[in-house]
Amino acid sequence: MPFVPLSFVVAVLLLVLFAAAVRHGDERPVNRPFLALILISAFLSVLSGLRWGYGMQGTIMFLAPVCAAAVPPLAYAGVTELVRRSRTSLVRRLALHAVPMLIVIVLLATWRDAIDMALVLSFVAYAVAILLLMRPGTDALRLAPFEEAARAYRAILFAALALLLSAAIDTFVFLDLTWMGGQYAPPLIAVGNLVSLVILSIAAAAASRSHAVAETGEATVRSETGSDEETLSAVEALMATKRAYRDVDLNLDRLARKLGIPARRISTAINRATGKNVSQYVNEHRIAEACALLAETGKSVTEIMFEVGFQTKSNFNREFRRVTEMSPLEWRERKTATSPIAIKHDP
Incomplete structure (x- = not known):
């Protein structure tokens, strides 16, 4: 029976x-850097299997470090697609993020012993850069729809941690090769890096389900000046009169364009006034209408979920329980106990 390496x-x-x-994306724009990251991770797994499973060296010794150097830039590029719209050209961005790979290529020709440390520094630097981008929490994901922001935020944090884990493994391997003659290196590389690649790929797949909503020709953003009260009043008016929260693709940038108010000012005002991020604030408006519809109509939970702006039952149920501390059905049963209504049952 032929041996098939775990990788x-x-x-x-x-x-x-x-x-x-890819299939999940349907007609939505896909996050190409994250998808490329998954493919690179799969290719690195194949290279790992050829090297440690069959003892093949040669070209693999050149391909593996160059491909590994592409991992952190792809993770960072995927995050920035949800954080901000780049004002630099695609060529300049590609040139900038190609630097780690170019450094590795130069080291392959001049100083191979320094490659491991170069990769470690690259992984750590990009992980720190991602964590710095995520400092505002889910509000950092200005281009991700509010319903998907929390899931994408958690996935991105896992991706950053996976980069740090890979850097830690490479550091340990370097020290093992230096001090112990590589006694523990093979199993640690084979298993540890595979674990890092799997975590990173799963996180990238989860985050890739969020998508950057296309630009629309809405209100021009005004200046940064204005009180928190004025900003919050403008947001509340938009929610109350136009029910903007029903827009399934609503994100912080789109909300800013609708109001003509800078995204950062909206985020800051809501956070200071309510202690919540913008995603939680918008979802609470959705839940408030859902509660009213559950109590006053006979619509099914699924119908109501879609009507108020949610797209998945899991997120709707999670947010509903966060706000009301009960499930949608429990809320309906409690509110309609004394005044029953005709209720449509979910299939």
């Missing part, structure tokens, strides 16, 4: 994950 199995699973991520 080959991981590569197949990552390709399945890639297919699922």
